[in-house]
Amino acid sequence: MPDKDLSQLKIDKAASLYRPERRKKYVFWILSGLAGAIVIALAVLGVFTPAVQVESAHVVQTFPSQGVTLLNASGYVVAQRKAAVASKVTGRLVSLSVEEGSRVRAGEVIARLENDDLFASRQQAEANLRAAREHLEQAKAELRDATLSFERGRELIGRGFISQAEFDASEARYRKASASVAAAEAALAASEAAFKGADVAYRYTFIRAPFDAVVLTKNADIGDIVTPIGAAADAKAAVVTIADMDSLQVEVDVSESNIQIVKKGQPCEIQLDALPDTRFRGIVHMIVPTADRTKATIMVKVGFLDKDSRVLPEMSAKVAFLSREIGPDDLKPRTALARAAVQEKNGKATVFLIEGNRVREVFVTTGEKIGDMIEIREGLRVGDTVVLKPLQKMRDGRRIKIAEK
Numbered sequence: 001m002p003d004k005d006l007s008q009l010k011i012d013k014a015a016s017l018y019r020p021e022r023r024k025k026y027v028f029w030i031l032s033g034l035a036g037a038i039v040i041a042l043a044v045l046g047v048f049t050p051a052v053q054v055e056s057a058h059v060v061q062t063f064p065s066q067g068v069t070l071l072n073a074s075g076y077v078v079a080q081r082k083a084a085v086a087s088k089v090t091g092r093l094v095s096l097s098v099e100e101g102s103r104v105r106a107g108e109v110i111a112r113l114e115n116d117d118l119f120a121s122r123q124q125a126e127a128n129l130r131a132a133r134e135h136l137e138q139a140k141a142e143l144r145d146a147t148l149s150f151e152r153g154r155e156l157i158g159r160g161f162i163s164q165a166e167f168d169a170s171e172a173r174y175r176k177a178s179a180s181v182a183a184a185e186a187a188l189a190a191s192e193a194a195f196k197g198a199d200v201a202y203r204y205t206f207i208r209a210p211f212d213a214v215v216l217t218k219n220a221d222i223g224d225i226v227t228p229i230g231a232a233a234d235a236k237a238a239v240v241t242i243a244d245m246d247s248l249q250v251e252v253d254v255s256e257s258n259i260q261i262v263k264k265g266q267p268c269e270i271q272l273d274a275l276p277d278t279r280f281r282g283i284v285h286m287i288v289p290t291a292d293r294t295k296a297t298i299m300v301k302v303g304f305l306d307k308d309s310r311v312l313p314e315m316s317a318k319v320a321f322l323s324r325e326i327g328p329d330d331l332k333p334r335t336a337l338a339r340a341a342v343q344e345k346n347g348k349a350t351v352f353l354i355e356g357n358r359v360r361e362v363f364v365t366t367g368e369k370i371g372d373m374i375e376i377r378e379g380l381r382v383g384d385t386v387v388l389k390p391l392q393k394m395r396d397g398r399r400i401k402i403a404e405k
Contacts, residue, residue, distance in 0.1 A: 051401040056354060057388040059380045060373075062336040063279055064326070065269045067371040071261045071321040073300070075252030077272070079243035079313045080301075081211060084219075086238045087113060089204045090227045093220055098240060100218055104209040111239050113226060115205035118198070125191070125198035132191035136184035139177065146170070146177035213242035216313065243313050248304060249285055250317045253297035262287060267325040268302050273316040277333065281305040281326065282319065336373040337380065341388045342366060351380065352387040352394045354402070359387055361396040 091113030153170035156162045220236040268282035285303040349366050352359040367375030
């Protein structure tokens with residue numbers, strides 16, 4: 001084998017030292033570029049910008065009437081015509097044809113008491129009345145016959161055809177028949193009175209509705225003893241309690257210092273706690289001419305202009321006394337926001353919607369002004385939170401911190 005030249009086997013120290021340094025420089029510049037990009041990105045995102053403390057406002061549901069409200073008061077729905085229906089006689093309840101919520105008409109039978117004895121008395125009085133009428137007809141027939149006989153006797157005695165004794169007998173018969181008719185008429189009147197009393201006593205066992213109404217409570221059940229007063233321990237005075245739903249009004253207490261704002265016939269808006277999403281048109285029916293010295297208030301009665309079967313007695317209510325009458329469209333809820341939270345940008349209305357700890361600029365479509373609020377027709381929903389101030393420091397994506405109230 002030829003001898004190899006070992007002198008060619010050597011290490012290039014310069015090359016081996018140069019390449020690692022070059023690689024280190026490349027890595028350094030790459031890392032520096034990435035760090036710069038990250039810093040720029042964070043700066044754009046506002047990481048290094050301190051969060052701006054802002055005041056917020058909520059998008060709410062409101063009604064146009066709030067812009068014309070002069071005064072608010074609280075009270076209750078009260079039926080102006082209400083009755084605890086009871087019996088005028090004492091008896092055991094054997095029939096009850098209504099329950100809570102039943103609608104009744106004036107004169108309709110609500111309940112019936114045990115009345116077999118009174119029905120028998122009525123039947124007897126009715127039979128006696130028929131007998132008295134027949135007796136009167138018999139007496140009248142006898143009177144007619146006696147009258148004819150008496151008239152003939154008076155004519156005949158004038159001509160001397162009959163004796164005085166015969167004439168006196170016909171006259172006596174006539175007078176007796178007349179007295180019988182009078183007695184029969186008196187007996188008939190007595191029988192009629194007796195029948196009327198028995199009929200009234202019988203009809204008292206039927207408990208009827210005094211007016212068109214709705215049953216609010218049922219106070220007695222079948223088998224209970226019903227009395228006019230209910231003095232006994234197990235007796236019931238009222239069978240049912242009813243109310244005329246057409247007579248419902250809201251009774252509110254108005255402070256003496258504000259009563260000058262209220263006028264009879266003034267338009268109002270009624271809100272019931274049980275129906276928070278519905279508003280009812282109302283009108284001041286009466287300012288009760290007396291004050292409550294303990295509360296320094298005066299009662300005001302407000303009537304409903306629109307009837308609704310959902311309105312029930314004793315419901316809690318709030319009344320807004322208005323400066324002008326409102327229409328049906330004013331009773332519809334509107335989505336609204338504080339006017340100070342809306343600003344103009346290039347002829348368009350914008351707001352800054354709060355999303356977490358940042359804001360997003362949103363274009364909105366506004367409507368009419370409602371007091372210090374403005375209607376939002378598009379762009380926001382009820383419950384959204386927006387920046388109220390400072391708007392001049394806001395921009396899209398800005399980091400914010402909501403101030404504690």
